[in-house]
Amino acid sequence: MAILVTGGAGYIGSHTVVELLNHGEEVVVVDNLRTGHKQAVTGGTFYQGDISDRKFLDSVFAKHEIEAVIHFAASSLVGESVQKPLDYYENNLIASHALVSAMIDHGVKKIVFSSTAATYGEPKSIPILESDVTSPTNPYGETKLAMEKMFRWSDNAYGLKSISLRYFNAAGAHPDAMIGEDHNPESHLIPIILQVALGQREAIGIFGDDYPTEDGTCIRDYIHVMDLANAHWLALEHLRKNNTSDVFNLGNGTGFSVKQVIETARQVTDHPIPEKVSPRRAGDPAVLIASSEKAQSVLGWKPQYNDLKTIIATAWKWHQANPKGYNDK
Numbered sequence: 563m564a565i566l567v568t569g570g571a572g573y574i575g576s577h578t579v580v581e582l583l584n585h586g587e588e589v590v591v592v593d594n595l596r597t598g599h600k601q602a603v604t605g606g607t608f609y610q611g612d613i614s615d616r617k618f619l620d621s622v623f624a625k626h627e628i629e630a631v632i633h634f635a636a637s638s639l640v641g642e643s644v645q646k647p648l649d650y651y652e653n654n655l656i657a658s659h660a661l662v663s664a665m666i667d668h669g670v671k672k673i674v675f676s677s678t679a680a681t682y683g684e685p686k687s688i689p690i691l692e693s694d695v696t697s698p699t700n701p702y703g704e705t706k707l708a709m710e711k712m713f714r715w716s717d718n719a720y721g722l723k724s725i726s727l728r729y730f731n732a733a734g735a736h737p738d739a740m741i742g743e744d745h746n747p748e749s750h751l752i753p754i755i756l757q758v759a760l761g762q763r764e765a766i767g768i769f770g771d772d773y774p775t776e777d778g779t780c781i782r783d784y785i786h787v788m789d790l791a792n793a794h795w796l797a798l799e800h801l802r803k804n805n806t807s808d809v810f811n812l813g814n815g816t817g818f819s820v821k822q823v824i825e826t827a828r829q830v831t832d833h834p835i836p837e838k839v840s841p842r843r844a845g846d847p848a849v850l851i852a853s854s855e856k857a858q859s860v861l862g863w864k865p866q867y868n869d870l871k872t873i874i875a876t877a878w879k880w881h882q883a884n885p886k887g888y889n890d891k
């Protein structure tokens with residue numbers, strides 16, 4: 563039986579496909595390639611198409627015996643979601659509704675879901691626990707939370723078992739640099755810093771240095787993409803063994819400020835990486851740090867890349883080998 567990975571040509575999806583293949587899973591990838599890259603799909607059977615297209619989904623479910631779905635396909639930019647909320651409701655919630663309907667009709671009752679720390683909104687306490695209040699501050703987090711709830715109600719009504727994985731800041735690349743992070747336009751901190759080191763940008767703009775943190779810049783919990791990928795496989799195994807719905811945070815449990823990330827990247831790249839302070843970005847909480855104790859104790863998850871320098875070094879290897887991202891391939 564196969565695992566269907568939606569959005570498997572995207573950043574976290576493509577690394578998860580590698581992890582699944584390493585564990586001997588049969589993999590089917592669907593991706594509309596609006597933001598994903600065909601070259602990022604390193605194995606399995608690939609179909610280009612949209613999960614909101616019911617005929618397309620039906621044909622995939624008819625061709626393969628699907629045991630479970632790992633669902634990444636979504637729009638995932640906080641700022642864009644504030645500008646275009648209806649796109650986010652359509653691409654995230656309505657498209658997932660189509661996917662879940664097809665799953666139920668085809669008797670597929672297991673889903674691992676790519677959720678986000680943005681479901682919490684401004685945290686009341688640090689580190690953030692799964693039992694904390696969820697109060698998103700943007701449509702991205704709001705639609706992901708609505709999807710989590712849709713899955714839970716679908717468990718109640720149809721027996722759909724879901725594991726929602728709330729990621730903190732995904733970073734790094736496959737250690738062999740065969741796949742990595744490539745967004746167009748890029749908006750994430752570490753790839754932008756590395757573009758400065760590659761000479762593609764003049765400086766890194768720090769979005770605000772007047773936050774209530776030690777150096778005034780935002781603190782985030784950076785987690786390696788291969789550790790995230792491994793958590794998806796563990797979640798799948800957990801569903802196979804226990805068949806119960808649940809939600810888990812995925813982070814390293816350690817926070818780094820924007821300035822600390824820049825300084826670490828200077829050490830990794832041996833480049834001065836000039837910085838300048840820019841205005842705050844709307845909707846950025848000062849500090850986001852996960853408690854991932856639940857994932858560690860229940861799923862047996864142990865992040866392997868818990869050192870920021872190593873995380874950035876894997877990203878640097880990818881960016882050096884592919885300065886234009888997948889356009890180099």
Ligand code: UDP
Pocket residue numbers: 640731749750751752754766767768769770780781782820843846
């Ligand atoms: N950030 C920054 N300059 C940039 C991009 C990001 O200062 O050019 C900051 C951002 O405000 C946040 C942190 O870096 O505090 C991580 O941002 P990113 O967009 O990578 O991830 P997010 O936290 O939004 O998921």
